[in-house]
Amino acid sequence: MTTRWLTSDEQRAWRAYMAATLLLEDTLDRQLQQDAGMPHLYYSILANLSEAPQRRLRMTDLAERSKITRSRLTYAVARLEKDGLVRREQCPSDRRGSVAALTDEGVAVLERTAPGHVETVRASLFDRLSPEQVGQLEEICARIAGGLVGGAQDGGGPEDVPWKRRSTPCP
Amino acid sequence: MTTRWLTSDEQRAWRAYMAATLLLEDTLDRQLQQDAGMPHLYYSILANLSEAPQRRLRMTDLAERSKITRSRLTYAVARLEKDGLVRREQCPSDRRGSVAALTDEGVAVLERTAPGHVETVRASLFDRLSPEQVGQLEEICARIAGGLVGGAQDGGGPEDVPWKRRSTPCP
């Protein structure tokens, strides 16, 4: 079948999308490298951890929430552990598993750097969009994310399947 | 001054944004690595080149259009040159400069792989959005990109300053 090329509307949107995502990620990386000594992704790993009950999460859970591969997470956590921001613990209920736990120092770093980070996100994004646009952005991104498999490529549908999902860190 | 944290609307939008961009970039990287043997960014460098007059561009121009640093581009072009998809030429008008030129083989690779790539972009993005959403996405992304400095961080405003800008590859 002959290719359905992008319409010119779609092309413009696609170019804008690529530019925006590249530039924004770059901005955030620079800001956080500057102020927190880590790339954006690492910061968001810490942030994810900080929201979990007990501030700890199984590696695979954390990878899934962070939308990255387990391998990538392993290296990231190793670095954060070396910096004392995260501690790896044995999972008591599954001897294969390990749990990443945010340390007090990790919490402190987060508390210290969060304001500057939020400020950057505001300045680059939210302060430049109308409230309607914020809503549209969420809707659009949710739609995109919903269509793409996350973490392990088990090929599940868009809807969550609770019974295939790990729950609390270590019950 | 006390931090203006994100509202819950903004938080939802921000989470969705991070998920969507990470997952989409991952999808495209995987698809293109598979089908073209290169990451998405490298493909887009080739695409940018293919649209330039003469299919050639000064390195700094190309970096600017690709929204990446000159350093990153240097390495990328080195790799693409090793693969025979791009050729580096001396810039005749400025002996410091070099020009990246898409080779015939580069064109061929692009022609061979573009359909699959467009298909992936469609499947992940455009076929999941309404036409209005495509318009909104463009508007939003243009707004974001417009607010962020590109390439060299010379701190210019959002508006283009034509007299600071290189033009044709080598006049």
Place this chain on the structure above:
DNA sequence: CGATCTTGGTTCAAGTTTGAAGCAAACCTA
């Protein structure tokens, strides 16, 4: 002109990411 500044691009070293391969514990299943 000659000293200095700027620009275009590369290089270096360190850090990050990737995908495949590896390993051990847990989970079947006969």
Place this chain on the structure above:
DNA sequence: TAGGTTTGCTTCAAACTTGAACCAAGATCG
């Protein structure tokens, strides 16, 4: 309960990225 499969996570080697340092050629200016 032994054998095979799956799951959870790490490790390996190769690729990619980063930001600072570097170098040479243009531009400026006294």
